[in-house]
Amino acid sequence: MSLDVLLLIVRIAVAIALYVFLGALFTMLWRDAAAAGQPLRSSPIPEGRLEVIEAGETPLELGQSYLLKRLTTLGRAPTSTIILPDGFASLDHARIILRGDRWWLEDSDSRNGTLVNHIPVKEPIVLSTGDVITVGSVTLRVDLG
16 A cells, blocks of 8 residues: 555545534534523522611611512612612622522621621621611611511
8 A cells, every 4th residue: 555545544534533523513512502592490589588677868768678689789889789878888888699598698898897687797697587787877677588
């Protein structure tokens, strides 16, 4: 067998291997794109809400209630989930995050801090029904019922 024939066979084998690889890659990408278009089958969010029990000098109304989302942000920023128009609240003051089946509160390195049941929040803590969150002059009661 001559060198030319051997090189031709090697080239054909490499071309076939390349087409098989590209076909497998295309198939994986197609399946991934199809799966991305499917709606997520996630568990429902456990119900949680915050109720204003002290509004300080803000325009918030006593008894006003806010539903918690998987990620709820508290602060003065117009992009916050719950806007707290208080001069003592930071733009991005605190976050309430659903992790597993528990709601966690963490301070976002705010200037004046966040209190839960009158205790400063230094690290993320688990919230319970009846907990009281204080941000500036605004106080919110947690209801996870």
